[in-house]
Amino acid sequence: MDIDQVRRDYLQGGLQRGDLAADPIEQFELWLKQAIDAGMQDPTAMTVATVNAEGQPSQRIVLLKQVDAKGFVFYTNYESHKAQDIALNPLVSLHFPWHALERQVKICGRAEKVSAAESLKYFSSRPEESQLAAWASAQSRPVSSRQLLMQQFNAMKEKFKQGKIPLPDFWGGYRVVPSSIEFWQGGANRLHDRFQYTRTETDGQSDWLIERLAP
Numbered sequence: 001m002d003i004d005q006v007r008r009d010y011l012q013g014g015l016q017r018g019d020l021a022a023d024p025i026e027q028f029e030l031w032l033k034q035a036i037d038a039g040m041q042d043p044t045a046m047t048v049a050t051v052n053a054e055g056q057p058s059q060r061i062v063l064l065k066q067v068d069a070k071g072f073v074f075y076t077n078y079e080s081h082k083a084q085d086i087a088l089n090p091l092v093s094l095h096f097p098w099h100a101l102e103r104q105v106k107i108c109g110r111a112e113k114v115s116a117a118e119s120l121k122y123f124s125s126r127p128e129e130s131q132l133a134a135w136a137s138a139q140s141r142p143v144s145s146r147q148l149l150m151q152q153f154n155a156m157k158e159k160f161k162q163g164k165i166p167l168p169d170f171w172g173g174y175r176v177v178p179s180s181i182e183f184w185q186g187g188a189n190r191l192h193d194r195f196q197y198t199r200t201e202t203d204g205q206s207d208w209l210i211e212r213l214a215p
Helices: 024-037 081-088 116-125 128-136 146-159
Strands: 045-051 057-063 066-068 071-077 091-098 103-113 171-185 193-202 205-213
Touching (some): 024 066, 024 091, 024 103, 024 171, 045 071, 045 081, 057 071, 057 081, 071 081, 071 103, 071 116, 116 171
Antiparallel strands (some): 045 057, 066 071, 071 171, 091 103, 103 171, 171 193, 193 205
């Protein structure tokens, strides 16, 4: 298959310094809302990149569940591959590929566990089947068949058929506290617009430096 000529131009619009909010979280929330309003499929889907003990990068797609001034939150099994990577090296990268709007957002930062109270609040808001799946799946570990996975799911369904399903002690959230956030808008002739916010500290005060990057 010949793919070297698969390309298109990006003509939906540019991005200027004056278009940007002073705070990158505010800018991100604006772009996220526009992605949702545009009817994009899975607008909260993001790639999470980690590095293991051997220095091997790994990526997977998860869903953003909260964003605020403190950072970007997602939930997972604390015994999964990504969690093991984070335990060794909490520096991670997030990526939002909003192709329909010819936009990308890249976030670099440090992942830290959210409180048990935050994890419980979110866990309790999930559909019951999703709560049971968290108990049934030993995420990232080999499983011999889907039949066995469904047996484990049904066993958890029977176990917790009375009352609320408790939060597993091996499941919870991570908050990625950003050190830099880049906003990318596609441009004609591959002259894309890129702006990077970098967190700076001056006299104990945190602020954001905004720079245009060459495409």
